[in-house]
Amino acid sequence: MNNNQKETKTNPKKGKILPAEKGIREEVLNIFKKALAENVFDAVLIPAKVPDTDAYSWILLQDESLFDIADPLPPVMTVQGGRALSSFSKAGELDLKIAALMRPCEIRAAVELFKLHQIDLDHVALISMDCPGAVPLTDYMNDPKKMGESYKKISEKWEISESLRPACQNCHRFSLMDGTASDLHIGAVGENNKITLISNSSTGNDILEKMGFETKDSLKDWESKKDKLVKEKTKKREAFLKEWKEKTKKADGFFNELNKCINCHNCMNACPICYCQQCYFDSQMITFKPETYLQKTKEKGALRFPLNTMLFHIGRMSHMVLSCVACGACEDACPVSIPVGRLFSMVGDHTQKEFDYVPGLNREDPLPLQDFKEDEFCEVETPNECEEKATEEAK
Amino acid sequence: MAKAIKIKKNVEEGLFDFLKSLLEKEKIKGVFTLKKMDDNGAVSYSLITSPDEFKNAVPLYPFMPVNAGKALSSFTLLGKTEEPVAAVLRPCELRAFVELIKRAQGDVENILIISLSCGGVLSLNLMGEQDQEKAVSKYWESVKKAEVAPDTRETCQFCENFLPINADITVATVGQKDLDKEFTLYFNTPKGEEFSKEASGSSVSEDIETKEIKDFKKKREELKEKYFKETEPEESGLKSLINIFSPCLGCHGCSHVCPICYCTLCEFDSKTHDYPTSSLSSDLRVKGGLKVPSGNLLFHLGRMTHMAVSCISCGMCSDVCPVNIPVATVFSKVGASLQKEFDYFPGKDIEEPAPQGTYKEDEFTKIGEQ
Numbered sequence: 069m070n071n072n073q074k075e076t077k078t079n080p081k082k083g084k085i086l087p088a089e090k091g092i093r094e095e096v097l098n099i100f101k102k103a104l105a106e107n108v109f110d111a112v113l114i115p116a117k118v119p120d121t122d123a124y125s126w127i128l129l130q131d132e133s134l135f136d137i138a139d140p141l142p143p144v145m146t147v148q149g150g151r152a153l154s155s156f157s158k159a160g161e162l163d164l165k166i167a168a169l170m171r172p173c174e175i176r177a178a179v180e181l182f183k184l185h186q187i188d189l190d191h192v193a194l195i196s197m198d199c200p201g202a203v204p205l206t207d208y209m210n211d212p213k214k215m216g217e218s219y220k221k222i223s224e225k226w227e228i229s230e231s232l233r234p235a236c237q238n239c240h241r242f243s244l245m246d247g248t249a250s251d252l253h254i255g256a257v258g259e260n261n262k263i264t265l266i267s268n269s270s271t272g273n274d275i276l277e278k279m280g281f282e283t284k285d286s287l288k289d290w291e292s293k294k295d296k297l298v299k300e301k302t303k304k305r306e307a308f309l310k311e312w313k314e315k316t317k318k319a320d321g322f323f324n325e326l327n328k329c330i331n332c333h334n335c336m337n338a339c340p341i342c343y344c345q346q347c348y349f350d351s352q353m354i355t356f357k358p359e360t361y362l363q364k365t366k367e368k369g370a371l372r373f374p375l376n377t378m379l380f381h382i383g384r385m386s387h388m389v390l391s392c393v394a395c396g397a398c399e400d401a402c403p404v405s406i407p408v409g410r411l412f413s414m415v416g417d418h419t420q421k422e423f424d425y426v427p428g429l430n431r432e433d434p435l436p437l438q439d440f441k442e443d444e445f446c447e448v449e450t451p452n453e454c455e456e457k458a459t460e461e462a463k
Numbered sequence: 464m465a466k467a468i469k470i471k472k473n474v475e476e477g478l479f480d481f482l483k484s485l486l487e488k489e490k491i492k493g494v495f496t497l498k499k500m501d502d503n504g505a506v507s508y509s510l511i512t513s514p515d516e517f518k519n520a521v522p523l524y525p526f527m528p529v530n531a532g533k534a535l536s537s538f539t540l541l542g543k544t545e546e547p548v549a550a551v552l553r554p555c556e557l558r559a560f561v562e563l564i565k566r567a568q569g570d571v572e573n574i575l576i577i578s579l580s581c582g583g584v585l586s587l588n589l590m591g592e593q594d595q596e597k598a599v600s601k602y603w604e605s606v607k608k609a610e611v612a613p614d615t616r617e618t619c620q621f622c623e624n625f626l627p628i629n630a631d632i633t634v635a636t637v638g639q640k641d642l643d644k645e646f647t648l649y650f651n652t653p654k655g656e657e658f659s660k661e662a663s664g665s666s667v668s669e670d671i672e673t674k675e676i677k678d679f680k681k682k683r684e685e686l687k688e689k690y691f692k693e694t695e696p697e698e699s700g701l702k703s704l705i706n707i708f709s710p711c712l713g714c715h716g717c718s719h720v721c722p723i724c725y726c727t728l729c730e731f732d733s734k735t736h737d738y739p740t741s742s743l744s745s746d747l748r749v750k751g752g753l754k755v756p757s758g759n760l761l762f763h764l765g766r767m768t769h770m771a772v773s774c775i776s777c778g779m780c781s782d783v784c785p786v787n788i789p790v791a792t793v794f795s796k797v798g799a800s801l802q803k804e805f806d807y808f809p810g811k812d813i814e815e816p817a818p819q820g821t822y823k824e825d826e827f828t829k830i831g832e833q
Binding site: 110111113118120121122123124125126127128129130131133134146147151152153155156157158159160161162163164188205206209210324327328330331332333334337338345346350351352355356357358359361362365366368369370371372373374375377400401402403404405 | 492493495498500501503504505507508509510511512513515516517519528529533534535537538539540541542543544545546548587588590591592705706709710712713714715716719720727728732733734737738739740741743744747748750751752753754755756757782783784785786787
């Protein structure tokens with residue numbers, strides 16, 4: 069698995085369909101067990117339930133018996149998968165072949181983190197899976213049994229339920245799409261008794277070959293079901309974007325949503341893209357003498373403490389929103405229920421379109437802010453020349 | 464006995480008027496207090512200098528969006544305020560401020576400290592929610608009757624230190640049946656007394672520690688025992704610790720909102736604690752599997768050893784935990800036993816150094832050499 073091979077994206081037409089009589093979760097685990105036993109990988113990163121508790125977590129496992137606690141589709145997203153992967157691969161080169169089973173938004177985060185040099189992806193096979201979404205962490209922790217059961221139903225029916233996290237309800241990138249960076253995709257949409265393995269890179273081809281899976285099965289069935297759901301969810305997402313753009317058309321509307329903020333920075337600490345060891349807004353760069361605070365207060369009549377509660381969000385937004393993968397981890401971690409994920413995802417949608425950038429797809433696509441294009445945003449930089457050029461082109 | 468003045472006004476209104484008049488008469492240059500942000504129920508701490516802006520001040524509103532001790536520390540981190548400012552804060556927030564001052568993170572000079580006998584604060588997840596106003600009115604009914612208010616933080620429910628220490632002025636609220644019509648201000652210090660003539664009311668000679676207060680204290684002590692018992696794991700040791708902290712995401716929200724955790728960069732957020740990728744193979748060989756990100760439990764234990772002896776049990780940490788870990792109760796409990804060992808009451812005395820900062824030769828000789 070090296071970098072060069074990964075560049076050749078296949079355009080999958082065929083896959084391997086496997087029966088899953090005991091359920092999708094069980095069959096997915098079987099594949100990983102087999103791969104580990106056959107030394108296709110040295111270790112597997114997969115969600116797991118912490119024994120004797122209701123909590124979920126990520127586990128990097130090598131010992132096969134630990135598959136007993138693994139759950140490929142947990143009801144919650146605990147730590148964002150990209151963040152989990154980065155946690156052990158940012159401080160050096162991996163000397164193991166790792167397979168990481170993650171939700172598509174986690175894969176996208178991992179790719180963004182790769183571009184930000186926070187992940188060693190060269191030794192990782194990214195394996196994505198059709199994702200039914202997850203339920204809000206707090207809802208789950210408040211009643212694990214009820215939410216666990218209700219999630220089971222939602223995930224079996226692929227229902228766009230209101231019990232899902234808002235980010236998941238509005239997610240149209242829950243499956244394999246053009247440019248998805250995973251090496252292998254597990255198609256499961258609309259099915260409870262079979263799964264479809266789809267190779268999405270030369271690494272994916274290798275994996276399937278080593279495991280003896282021939283990719284001769286038609287993808288039509290999975291594709292039609294997936295496309296239908298993508299369509300439905302795209303519509304949902306567009307409605308969400310429209311509603312929220314209207315709601316926040318004026319700056320006041322936007323800030324009203326944020327004014328409950330208590331400055332805990334949970335959103336940032338849960339965000340996979342916010343990788344800085346120390347955020348500028350946690351530093352002492354913005355500390356003043358009491359006189360300065362009083363002076364500032366007198367100018368405005370009142371000054372909120374801690375300072376820069378709003379500026380923090382704006383600053384964070386300008387730093388990471390082009391890479392926002394709309395995973396909703398921020399909103400899940402907010403203790404005062406600010407729709408922060410929706411706000412960021414909405415702004416991300418807009419700015420990403422401006423740069424014609426979808427975060428977390430091809431890892432060769434450079435980050436927009438690291439890529440200078442002379443003719444980009446000429447209407448902002450040199451409006452006159454830009455206009456001339458446009459008129460000329462029109463002629 | 465401290466000078467006390469009874470004012471014939473609703474407590475919220477009365478305190479508001481008192482502070483506003485201090486501001487208007489320029490007895491103080493600013494008020495540091497809770498302020499309504501908007502109509503959506505959000506409140507935040509603000510420094511207010513204009514009497515006009517003061518209209519949105521809600522000094523006694525039962526929420527703690529940030530620990531005011533921490534907020535005041537950010538105001539006075541680089542030195543004392545030259546102009547006098549009044550600050551309204553709850554007893555635990557005041558204790559936090561005192562602990563921060565000991566750590567050279569704040570300065571109380573020129574700050575008029577106003578506190579209250581405190582009925583607690585409502586859980587933050589109610590802020591901005593539909594039931595907010597309902598919960599607030601229920602809260603005041605309970606405070607008047609000196610009862611544990613519903614929907615208050617767990618740490619508030621078992622807090623027996625609800626009378627402020629080190630306040631220049633104390634507003635009596637707990638157990639004051641007629642708070643809607645009248646309330647009493649206690650001027651505890653010479654600094655406080657300077658402002659007593661600004662309070663228009665009649666002098667009374669009443670002790671703030673009424674029978675209701677004493678009974679309430681007892682009630683809360685019982686609750687403390689109950690809650691501490693409930694967090695007591697079935698067996699002590701690693702397994703129970705893992706169980707308690709297993710849902711932890713490592714967001715470190717608890718440390719960010721903790722007034723005692725004042726480090727600009729926590730050791731556990733620093734590169735020192737990045738997992739060394741080169742250890743992966745051997746770790747996996749030995750353990751078979753790793754929870755990732757790793758080190759969540761170590762973070763809590765490390766944070767605990769750093770701050771629990773100064774834990775003032777404000778409950779901020781539990782309120783911000785996205786996965787409902789009873790952080791505050793666990794830390795309070797460990798804090799209580801540590802504080803007992805060191806014979807230390809966090810936030811009581813500005814002059815008393817924090818235990819980690821003092822070496823006593825005869826301390827813990829049982830554990831030491833002799």
